[in-house]
Amino acid sequence: xxxxxxxxxxxxxxxxxxxxxxxxxxxxxxxxxxxxxxxxxxxxxxxxxxxxxxxxxxxxxxxxxxxxxxxxxxxxxxxxxxxxxxxxxxxxxxxxxxxxxxxxxxxxxxxxxxxxxxxxxxxxxxxxxxxxxxxxxxxxxxxxxxxxxxxxxxxxxxxxxxxxxxxxxxxxxxxxxxxxxxxxxxxxxxxxxxx
Amino acid sequence: xxxxxxxxxxxxxxxxxxxxxxxxxxxxxxxxxxxxxxxxxxxxxxxxxxxxxxxxxxxxxxxxxxxxxxxxxxxxxxxxxxxxxxxxxxxxxxxxxxxxxxxxxxxxxxxxxxxxxxxxxxxxxxxxxxxxxxxxxxxxxxxxxxxxxxxxxxxxxxxxxxxxx
Numbered sequence: 152x153x154x155x156x157x158x159x160x161x162x163x164x165x166x167x168x169x170x171x172x173x174x175x176x177x178x179x180x181x182x183x184x185x186x187x188x189x190x191x192x193x194x195x196x197x198x199x200x201x202x203x204x205x206x207x208x209x210x211x212x213x214x215x216x217x218x219x220x221x222x223x224x225x226x227x228x229x230x231x232x233x234x235x236x237x238x239x240x241x242x243x244x245x246x247x248x249x250x251x252x253x254x255x256x257x258x259x260x261x262x263x264x265x266x267x268x269x270x271x272x273x274x275x276x277x278x279x280x281x282x283x284x285x286x287x288x289x290x291x292x293x294x295x296x297x298x299x300x301x302x303x304x305x306x307x308x309x310x311x312x313x314x315x316x317x318x319x320x321x322x323x324x325x326x327x328x329x330x331x332x333x334x335x336x337x338x339x340x341x342x343x344x345x346x
Numbered sequence: 347x348x349x350x351x352x353x354x355x356x357x358x359x360x361x362x363x364x365x366x367x368x369x370x371x372x373x374x375x376x377x378x379x380x381x382x383x384x385x386x387x388x389x390x391x392x393x394x395x396x397x398x399x400x401x402x403x404x405x406x407x408x409x410x411x412x413x414x415x416x417x418x419x420x421x422x423x424x425x426x427x428x429x430x431x432x433x434x435x436x437x438x439x440x441x442x443x444x445x446x447x448x449x450x451x452x453x454x455x456x457x458x459x460x461x462x463x464x465x466x467x468x469x470x471x472x473x474x475x476x477x478x479x480x481x482x483x484x485x486x487x488x489x490x491x492x493x494x495x496x497x498x499x500x501x502x503x504x505x506x507x508x509x510x511x
Contacts, residue, residue, distance in 0.1 A: 236411060236412070236413065236477055236478055236479075237476075237477045237478075239410075240408070240410070240439075240441050240442060240478070241441075243410075243441075243442050244441050244442055247442065325467075325470060325471070325475070326441065327406070327439040327441050327467070327470050327475055327477070327478070328467040328470045328471060329440055329441065329464075329465055329466065329467045330466065330467040330471070331467070332441075
C-alpha cells in the first residue's frame with residue numbers, strides 16, 4: 152500500500168512537475184518556459200542563429216541576434232521545412248503580405264532546421280524579402296515550444312514587441328488559414344501602437 | 347491493479363506532453379462539420395446542403411499545389427464514375443490565390459468538381475486541413491470515412507463502398 156502511494160505520488164509529480172518546479176524559483180521557471188514557450192507578456196528568450204537571405208548567406212561571425220532588434224517589433228515564424236508545400240505556401244504568403252506586416256519598425260524572421268545553404272536556395276526561389284534562420288538542433292525552437300518530436304519545427308508564430316516581450320503568439324498557426332494571417336497582421340499593428 | 351491503471355494514465359499524460367494535434371486532419375469516424383463556405387462569386391454555400399444527405403468528396407486544393415495536379419486524373423475519373431451519386435467539392439484554400447486565377451485554372455484543367463473558395467478559412471479550421479491535396483470522404487450519414495493527402499492516394503475503394511446500397 153505504502154509502495155503504491157509512493158509510486159502514485161511519484162507519477163503525479165512527474166506529470167505536474169513543471170508547475171511545481173516553476174513555483175520553486177528561477178530554475179523551475181526556465182523549465183516551464185521550455186515546456187510551453189514564452190507566453191504573452193513574458194520576455195522573449197534571446198537567441199543568436201546563422202541566417203541566409205535570397206541574396207546571401209550571413210557571415211558566421213554575424214549571426215542574427217534577437218536582442219539586436221530591441222526597440223523594433225519582431226515577427227518570428229517557426230516552420231517545418233524548406234521546399235515543402237505548406238511551408239512554401241506560408242513563406243510565399245508572408246512575402247506577399249510583407250509590406251503590410253513589416254516596415255522600418257518591424258523585422259520578420261523565419262526559423263527551420265534547414266541549413267543556411269538550403270535556406271539561401273529556398274529564399275531565392277521565392278524571392279523572399281526576409282531572412283531565414285537555421286536552427287538544426289532545435290535549441291531555439293524548443294525554447295519557443297515549436298519543436299516537434301519528428302525532428303522538424305511545428306508551425307508557430309510569435310510577435311515580440313519593442314520592449315522584448317511577447318505581444319502575441321499562435322502555437323497552432325495553419326499555413327492555409329487566412330484567419331491566422333489576419334490575426335498576425337493585427338497583432339503586428341497593435342504592437343506598433345503607442346501604449 | 348487500480349494503481350497500475352492510474353500510473354498508466356498519468357504516464358500517458360506525461361508522454362503526450364505539450365504537443366498539439368497540429369497538421370493531422372479531422373479524425374476518421376467523426377461527424378463532418380457542415381460549415382458555410384463561399385463559392386468563387388462570394389456566395390455562401392452551406393455544406394449542410396450535402397452532408398448527411400449523400401456521400402461527399404472534399405478536396406482542399408490550390409492552383410500552385412503540385413500534388414493536387416498529380417491527383418487530378420484520379421479526381422476526374424472519380425467524378426466520371428461516381429458523380430451522379432457523390433457530391434464532389436473542390437475547396438480552394440485561397441492562400442496565394444485570387445478568384446480570377448482559380449477560374450482560369452478551372453477553365454483550363456476542368457477537374458469536374460464544384461469549386462468553393464474558402465477565403466474565411468472556416469472549412470480549413472473545421473476539417474483541420476494539414477496541407478493541400480487533402481481529401482475527405484463523408485458517407486451518406488455524415489460520418490468521415492476517409493482522409494488522405496498526396497498525389498498518389500487511392501480512394502476508389504472507399505467511394506465504391508459509400509455508394510453501395
